[in-house]
Amino acid sequence: MTATLTIIRYRKRFIFFAFLAMVLFRFPLWFNKRCRFWKLMGSGKNGSFDKRPDLQQWAIFSVSNIKFKHVQLKNYRGELLIQKLYGKFISRWLSAFNCETITYLLESVEGHGLWDGKTVFDDLPKKAELEGQVAVLTRATIRLSKLKQFWRYVDGVAAKMAEADGFVTSYGIGEIPWIKQATFSIWQNTDAMKLFAYGEKEHQEVIQRTRRENWYSEDMFVRFKITGCIGTVKGVNPLKGKI
Known part of the structure; x- marks a missing residue:
């Protein structure tokens, strides 16, 4: 696939x-x-x-x-x-x-969760080793009752990600504004991605709150190996000469 x-x-x-x-x-x-x-x-x-x-x-x-x-x-x-x-x-x-x-x-290497009730990638391990650049797709359907809490915390995390060591680029995407949201981010390597995901205090706080307060009715997390990148946005290809 x-x-x-x-x-x-x-x-x-x-x-x-x-x-x-x-x-x-x-x-x-x-x-x-x-x-x-x-x-x-x-x-x-x-x-x-x-x-x-x-x-x-x-x-x-x-x-x-x-x-x-x-x-x-x-x-x-x-x-x-x-x-x-x-x-x-x-x-x-x-x-x-x-x-x-x-x-x-992209070639999916690990992940879990559903997208609109569907398993998008069959039989993915929850953990796998990946060398070189890594792309991450994180998406969620936010409960209407939790929208205020979610948006109160998310802006600070987004700012921290853009400043993180090993961060390459990211795109905020979504099917329904404010409710069905996703982030696609690219990192120089898995270590850089994990350092932000598990070592950044504000990000960890948001992760803990999502679980404790049950912010999402559905979510999905997938890591990918990047096998190609063609084109530009705003005149830039962030992976030019790196694949």
Whole structure:
């Protein structure tokens, strides 16, 4: 299986079409026999859980049966890769509106949890060894009764993550503003990620509160090996020359 995250950035004058795409893209993805799971999402401004939406930036997350060996990354432009993954309609739409895109190709190595009641990755170990760069997807459905507590603490954690040693980049994404939220982050190595996750005081406090106060009705945590990265967002590819 191939997991992919594509970050899409529209120009300001095309924001209406970005909203429209979140409706229209569902149809080719529904009929895409290669996609076994997909989500269309918006983005937050600060690279993590965020109440403030970035209306220019959107995301597609998918899990498909495309084999990595079938995607010759060195010979693929971003447009061609998106066509391969999501189909001609989505590829042509993004080209027509001159969208900037970056696509991460990912191999899941460990994780647990559900996404809308579904097990996205079959038979993943809860712990596994991973050398080199690591990507982490953390997502949750926040209980309505716990929204105030959640958003009271999350901003401080997001700021700490951006300053952490070994942090490369992150994206705040989500299906429903304020309620269904996810963070996709990239770290230089597993040690750097664990140092932040388990050694940073504010982050540990939030983790303990989520469990003690039962903030989430559902959550999922997955670590990935990054096997490819094509494209840019805001002119930057954070993994250029590093894979």
